[in-house]
Amino acid sequence: MDQQEALTHCITTSNTTHPEIDEPYKGKVRDVYSLNEKTLGIVVTDRISAFDHIMRQAIPFKGQILNQLSEFSFNKVEDIVPSHIIDVPHPNVTIAKKCNPIPIEVVIRGYLTGHAWRVYRSGAREICGVRMPDGMIEHQKFPEPILTPATKATEGHDEDISEEEILNQNIVEKELWNRIRSVAFQLYERGTKIAEEQGLILVDTKYEFGIYEGELTLIDEVHTSDSSRYFYLDGYEERQKNREPQRQLSKEFLREWLMEHDFQGKDGQTLPDLPDQFRWSIYQRYSELFETLTGNSFEPKIIRNISSDLDQIFEKYV
Incomplete structure (x- = not known):
């Protein structure tokens, strides 16, 4: 895995060119598309937030890890309460029920x-x-x-x-x-x-x-x-x-690192940039948690054109 290539190809935003799909709602980490009256397309990006602020730099493969760890964990609790998952057709994408939150x-x-x-x-x-x-x-x-x-x-x-x-x-x-x-x-x-x-x-x-x-x-x-x-x-x-x-x-x-750099999300404070090596260390921690909890190795996949992927995935739901 080329570290610099991975750092360069983080998914910080997404879009689809499908004419019947509106702009997504963008949360701190997820871009959420309304595909039809009962279905959402959720793209888990590589954005990372702390103290209710989104960092300017993203974390390689973070979205893939979160998306796949969520699928694993939802399956482990499905006997307690239904989940919103319909399908996970892509490392960064979940197709979900449109719930009233x-x-x-x-x-x-x-x-x-x-x-x-x-x-x-x-x-x-x-x-x-x-x-x-x-x-x-x-x-x-x-x-x-x-x-x-x-x-x-x-x-x-x-x-x-x-x-x-x-x-x-x-x-x-x-x-x-x-x-x-x-x-x-x-x-x-x-x-x-x-x-x-x-x-x-x-x-x-x-x-x-x-x-x-x-x-x-x-x-x-x-x-x-x-x-x-x-x-x-x-x-x-x-x-x-x-x-x-x-x-x-x-x-x-990450919160501790930000506090060491005088940022807690308070007025007047300046959001610091995350150095590349620190970003890579965050990816390694996410990967470690995935592998520890699931017992499976994490296989990262560089996504070069998320928009094209979304067009193909979403077409069957619109």
């Missing part, structure tokens, strides 16, 4: 890490209406996993919200919310079991849901390195005892 990110945290730790370190002992025990240290396991929802922002930062506020503001009806929270904890339990079998700890993760033909449906992605944080199981207890940093597979290392 629920505007809440459902975050399950098993450990005091990341955003929860930053809240805790500030002196607060409550997050999203959930009380956190006193006397905890960073990366410590909670007595029980906690649910810390966030509003799904179309622009800017997602905002923490309590379950009580979700119901009081009628964002989600109570019966549906009870179903969502039950499913979310079941998904986290399943993800935890799969991770443990591969020598990992599923630290925290987020789920997104929609409604398809009246049925609760899991959408977006599941148990990937963009939506989840993983620690290595081996040595976890020893590192905790010695107050040492945990070895992890997640985007946290």
Whole structure:
């Protein structure tokens, strides 16, 4: 694999020349095309975001890894809740059911890490209406996993919200919310079991849901390195005892790199450029997580003309 060629051929955007397909909705990572009244074409690009900002430089093969890891993980939980996947006809493309999205990110945290730790370190002992025990240290396991929802922002930062506020503001009806929270904890339990079998700890993760033909449906992605944080199981207890940093597979290392370069997404801060070698190291971490979780080797494929690929794939759905 030619490293420079891979860095040059990242997929940062997509388009199709099909006359009946409109411009896509562009999220932080995905370009989403409406193919017909029931079907979406989702292109998982190589864009990467942190602190709700999209980096100017993309990560080679990141989209392929996320797309294929999501397919693997959706299949592992299909007995708990239906997913939006119809087909994965291309390394970067998923054909999906067009769901009515629920505007809440459902975050399950098993450990005091990341955003929860930053809240805790500030002196607060409550997050999203959930009380956190006193006397905890960073990366410590909670007595029980906690649910810390966030509003799904179309622009800017997602905002923490309590379950009580979700119901009081009628964002989600109570019966549906009870179903969502039950499913979310079941998904986290399943993800935890799969991770443990591969020598990992599923630290925290987020789920997104929609409604398809009246049925609760899991959408977006599941148990990937963009939506989840993983620690290595081996040595976890020893590192905790010695107050040492945990070895992890997640985007946290990108956030830490950005903070070291004086960027946390705050007003007045300048987004730094990602050096090529750092971009390659990020790809290697994504690839490692894919191979660790799935037990399969990752076979990268350089995509030279995503638009032409999309024209052929989408034609059968329009």
